[in-house]
Amino acid sequence: MFEEGWEAIIKEFKLEGNTWLSDMYAIRSSWIPAYFRDEPMFGVLRTTSRSESENFFFGQFHKQVDNLCEFWIRFQTAMERQRNETSRLDHESKCTTHMTISTWYIEDDAADLFTRAIFYSYQEEIIRSCLDMQIQRMSEEVDGVTHLEIRDVKVKDKIFKVFVSKNHVVCSCKKFVMCGIVCRHAFCGLKQMSVTKFPRSLVLNHWMKITDSGASSNSLAVSNDYFKMEQISLKLTNIWFDYVHNTITQLNKDLDDCGDVVEFTKKDHMAAMVGEQLVGELTVLPPNVCKNKGNYFKRLISEREKVVTKSKKRIRKCKKFNATTHDSRTCSNKQKVGTKEQEKAAD
Numbered sequence: 001m002f003e004e005g006w007e008a009i010i011k012e013f014k015l016e017g018n019t020w021l022s023d024m025y026a027i028r029s030s031w032i033p034a035y036f037r038d039e040p041m042f043g044v045l046r047t048t049s050r051s052e053s054e055n056f057f058f059g060q061f062h063k064q065v066d067n068l069c070e071f072w073i074r075f076q077t078a079m080e081r082q083r084n085e086t087s088r089l090d091h092e093s094k095c096t097t098h099m100t101i102s103t104w105y106i107e108d109d110a111a112d113l114f115t116r117a118i119f120y121s122y123q124e125e126i127i128r129s130c131l132d133m134q135i136q137r138m139s140e141e142v143d144g145v146t147h148l149e150i151r152d153v154k155v156k157d158k159i160f161k162v163f164v165s166k167n168h169v170v171c172s173c174k175k176f177v178m179c180g181i182v183c184r185h186a187f188c189g190l191k192q193m194s195v196t197k198f199p200r201s202l203v204l205n206h207w208m209k210i211t212d213s214g215a216s217s218n219s220l221a222v223s224n225d226y227f228k229m230e231q232i233s234l235k236l237t238n239i240w241f242d243y244v245h246n247t248i249t250q251l252n253k254d255l256d257d258c259g260d261v262v263e264f265t266k267k268d269h270m271a272a273m274v275g276e277q278l279v280g281e282l283t284v285l286p287p288n289v290c291k292n293k294g295n296y297f298k299r300l301i302s303e304r305e306k307v308v309t310k311s312k313k314r315i316r317k318c319k320k321f322n323a324t325t326h327d328s329r330t331c332s333n334k335q336k337v338g339t340k341e342q343e344k345a346a347d
Contacts, residue, residue, distance in 0.1 A: 002034050033178065057082075069272045092116055093209050101127055105196040106187075113198060118207045121181055128154075129187035138192070146193060150185045164189035168201045180204050 006025060015021055029035040062074040098111040098119050110122045132153045139147040148162045161172040162185050169190055170176075175183035182202050190199070271277045301309075316327035326332075 002028070002032055067273070069269060073269065089116070090209075098123075102130060104130075104191065106190065106198050109196075109198040113203060113209070114207050115209055118181075125182060125184045126187050129184040129191060133184065133188035135188070135192065146189070148189050148192065150188055152185065160185040162186060162189040164193050166193065166195060167199050169199065176202065180207065 006028075010016060010021070024031075058075070058078055061078040062071050066074065093115045096116075098116065100107050100111060101123065104126065107123060107126050110126070111119050114122060134151040134153065135148055136151050136159060137149040145163055145165045148164060150160045150162055152158065152160060163170045164186075169182070169186040171183050171186045171189075173183050173185060175181060176186070186202075315324055317324055318326055318331050319328050320331065321333060323331075
């Protein structure tokens with residue numbers, strides 16, 4: 001499928017002699033997802049975007065000219081913000097109710113299991129399974145497993161093979177293996193089998209509201225793909241925790257070897273930032289009352305703001321003579337006209 005699309009594009013735009021495209025096509029097995037669909041790659045394909053996102057996030061807190069002390073203080077501030085955001089999202093996932101769209105009970109079960117962001121991904125797959133799937137062929141049940149051939153109206157000339165049981169489902173698109181998300185074709189097969197509870201063999205630890213170490217379920221009849229993903233996930237988790245544990249142990253050992261540790265207070269941090277240590281007792285204190293611009297009781301208006309406000313006001317004009325130097329109340333000509341009219345009336 002990929003080779004056909006690649007050749008069609010090369011012929012359409014006449015790129016047969018392009019050296020860079022030829023080299024990229026030669027190493028296509030290392031960057032085209034279709035060539036490693038059987039490998040558990042959930043989350044790994046987004047490594048570049050995640051690193052760019054982290055660089056942008058930390059770039060909002062520090063600058064290149066910061067010294068080591070300033071970098072450490074601002075790094076702690078950034079980490080506190082991330083922890084606060086994580087706590088907020090955990091609270092929303094645990095204490096709020098997701099809005100369900102379909103009447104399928106499996107959607108309610110997924111809302112109780114997964115975090116909010118993952119649930120929205122599953123919700124989209126569930127809705128697409130109800131709207132865009134067409135079952136082309138369905139075999140008889142053999143040893144509790146039913147084979148279905150499903151056509152996706154969004155994908156032309158492609159038939160997906162789905163093997164469904166009451167406890168597990170495997171699809172030929174391999175989305176669960178690559179991304180850790182159950183695809184819409186699998187949900188279509190589960191709906192056809194009248195499954196109302198989310199199969200626990202398809203629940204991964206890091207997508208759940210409450211994550212636990214080890215296997216995420218103890219259900220039977222789990223496929224080899226599922227066992228493979230769980231083993232790799234558990235192995236990576238153990239490697240990471242071993243690394244952190246060894247690093248902390250080594251740091252504690254180094255600190256013990258150094259002997260007495262001098263406490264580094266906030267004043268010491270500020271002195272390191274300023275470059276000068278405070279000597280003697282501090283006798284100069286700020287005043288008790290300080291009235292600045294933006295005071296709580298009454299805001300002081302600057303001269304510039306007064307000029308801008310005055311320029312936006314409509315200029316008074318004299319209605320009789322259409323002059324801007326005076327208005328109708330202070331018009332001297334009006335007073336002269338009024339005096340002449342009074343003299344005529346007296347005559």
